[in-house]
Amino acid sequence: MSQQNNGALLNHPPKPFWLLAEITYRCPLHCAFCYNPTDYVTHTQNELTTEQWIQVLRDARKMGALQLGISGGEPLLRDDIEQIVAEAGSLGYYSNLITSGVGLTEKRIAEFKRGGLDHIQLSMHDITKDINNFITDTNTFELKKKVAAMIKEYDYPMVLNVVIHRYNIEHIGEILEMAEAIGADFVELANTQYYGWSLLNRAQLMPTREQLEKAEAITNKFRERVGNKMKVFFVVPDYYADRPKKCMNGWGEVFMIVTANGDVLPCHSARSLPGLEFPNVRENGLEWAWNESPAFNKYRGDDWMKEPCRSCPEKEKDLGGCRCQTYLLTGDAEGTDPVCSLSPTHDVILQAIEDAKNPQLAAQPILFRNDKNSQKIVAGELKDLVAPFHALP
């Protein structure tokens, strides 16, 4: 297989170092920027069992997986996370619970510590109660502070993830100060990437270039002051870059996701792509899924590339960008990511940047991520909202 896929490009055969377990799509929060599939409601009744998850962990570890993310939805809605964490600990994973904090109790965190969970990544949204509660469509502001204190008390590395959008980007300095005050070790300022719900809400969420540049300057200044005491990652939004991101570090190169219903994916939104049938752990072995399945081999290496990527001297740097984004925005899964200034479809990004300056678009109602809206999308009731993008149901 490596020969068919230009083995010179990367280390072949690749190994799945990162395993992301999207253990449930159920979530008590309804964040407008969620990247989960807009039809997630179709995957909430057929979750894998505890035994199936344990088998997934064992099989992936044998294949070389090392970093484990337990995510969702909100993973703490499942009552077997303690068992899953303990299994991960005994297998030697470096494990991470990615949570909103809802459902984290003293009893559970103590059990996670005993089981060997390595860190907890807590999502925070803003320094103000109003914006936290608005963007998540919940009343969770005070809870998050309590959970942060609990994480500290149990001597976990404090990893905060803050998704950045136009509602909080101007508070970035204060957000960093808050992170410092609660003793964060790592802070990820993740500018919204536009997939799933966030793509539907893009006009309402996307900051302007001026806002972004200001936020980056404030972040850099903060970094200089705190040094190594707190590591700050600033995830640049690719719409404002000249070149696309090397999505997932390459399709099927290092990253493997198993979703709530057992699908095995090379990235979070791969199911939006046309003509691909993804393996499922109920029917296929993980090893076959990763090494042999047609879906995992489809965009490995660069044999699939068209011009202008094919002859581009930078093709190994970014591998033509993100397949899902390209398809969602242009309808051609094998084209050049429109983020690239060399892409023939780059104008769709320029238009989105232009739209970010339009207050009328920004004032449209937000579609929150919740079961009712997901059901409506599945039933075809929100056709007007979905129409500008390819592949959404």
Next chain:
Amino acid sequence: MSDKIKSDAVFGLARHYRFQWEEAQGGYVLLFPEGMIKLNGGAGEVIKRVDGKKTVGEIVADCKAAFPDVPDLEADVLAMLQLAHEKAWIALKE
């Protein structure tokens, strides 16, 4: 950050970092929130000896004893410790 690594200094792994042998990678790795570093053979041998007890001088002596045929080992070990300290993978013990 210190400019020079002193021979009586004692380093330990930074808080929340984990160091382990990975069969699938055929090497040592450093694990921490949001990342992982695969250490090459020499780097792995140095970090393996960073235990919060040995002094830098003892680590150098230990490496020399383990790899007697490698020339200029001391400089390599010190450079590795310097790099690891700058990257905050290891921290000075009080």
